[in-house]
Amino acid sequence: MVDDQLPARRGRGLxxxxxxxxxxxxxxxxxxxxxxxxxxxxxxxxxRLHVSPSTLSRYMSGERVPEREFLLGIYGMLGKRADLADPAGDFKHSVEILFAAKERKEPLSHRIWILELAKERLENEIKEGRDKAASLERKLKEEISRRCELEAELDELRSEITQRAADRHRMGELQELRVTVDEKVHELEGVLRQQRSVVTLLEGDREKLSSALGDAERQASLNSLIRTGWSEGEGQRWAQDGELKEHVVQQAGELFDEGESEKGDNLLSVYARGIVSGQLVEFVVALYANDRRPAAMRLLSREVSTRSVSEVIKLMRKFWEKGRREEYSQVGIKEVDFILDSFLAQRGAGEIAKLLNAMAESDIFDVSEVARIVTLGRWAVMFPEIYPVLSSSVREMYLRKTLEGDSRTAAAAIIWLSLEPGADGYPVPLSFMEELEESKKLAISKHLRKSGWSDEASMMAIYGTTDLGR
Incomplete structure (x- = not known):
């Protein structure tokens, strides 16, 4: 065993x-x-251990004995397992040396360490004991609950045994009552059969009266429709009545056959004003079925002239969807084209632009074809009024599609409307002009010059430069 005192050594150094x-x-x-x-x-x-060098020197020289956490810090730096509650391996050896030194140097601190560890172990044992007690309490509650269930089941069986004796007596009484009730039921079944026969006769009379009443109401509505048109709120109510629709078609047909075409058209128009776009499509189909196609086309033209842009779009979509959904449908893309032509012929530039914007957002219309139609023919003169109202994305699409076509005059007109002057006064060419063929660029430049542009400005618009030899 190492002596308590070691001989002094000379020249030890710091x-x-x-x-x-x-x-x-x-x-x-x-x-x-x-x-x-x-x-x-x-x-x-x-x-690294967060102590002063002088303190560490005292630990190293044996003047002082550090706390337990100091030893934990060193083992943490070494990356070794260190647990004061359950020391093992090298750490257990170090702890034993530390505790021996502490007991010799600071007996009171050593006793505190021993008591703290004992307290910690005791607290752990208490916690484990409480956990076991809690587990036992849960099991006890489960067994008590199970016992209560068994007692309830036993009580129920006892009650059933007692009840069976009373039930046997009651069974005799009920058998006697059942015979009496069977006789009453037989009697009531006979009365019920008679009553049902009466009800059947009455229901037949009611159906006849309802049919007669419906015919009278439809005829009254038809007469009112011919004289004054729909009253407020009445249109949608009667639009659901297929028989009234047939009455209108039949009455209008009679007027056409008698040479009263104006009255027939007026009747169709008055009826159409009270129905929505989907019902109007079905009404046109009914006119087709009665060989009244010209009258149906005149009706569509009049409706297009009065309905809003959004309602016209809905109407075109309804025709398109019906033709696509029904393989042998009498309506479809022809009616869509007819509605479009009627709208362009009857509306102003602002409404036409709104229609084109709405069509561009739809998934059923060929907008490039619409753009070609509007920039040619009788609508080309109003295109400068239409163009500013179009959305920027629609403008660019129209311009691209038009430049892909063969109309140089239309392309020149659109470019003239699209280009903005730059800082030097010349127009800034569109970003996608470089995609065009050289022959097409020259043709458009030529038409710009015919429109009054100078050679330099027209070349600047197409090429972004006045260098013709580029």
């Missing part, structure tokens, strides 16, 4: 182990061994 109790000296030497494993200086070790 931080050497001083003579003292053997346990303390042994721990100081053990600290130096751990420092050697870490391969760091005392200053670096002090910095």
């Amino acid at each position: 931080g050497a182990v001083k003579p003292g109790p053997g346990e303390v000296v042994r721990f100081a030497n053990h600290l130096r061994e751990l420092q050697g494993e870490l391969q760091v200086t005392q200053d670096e070790l002090a910095r």
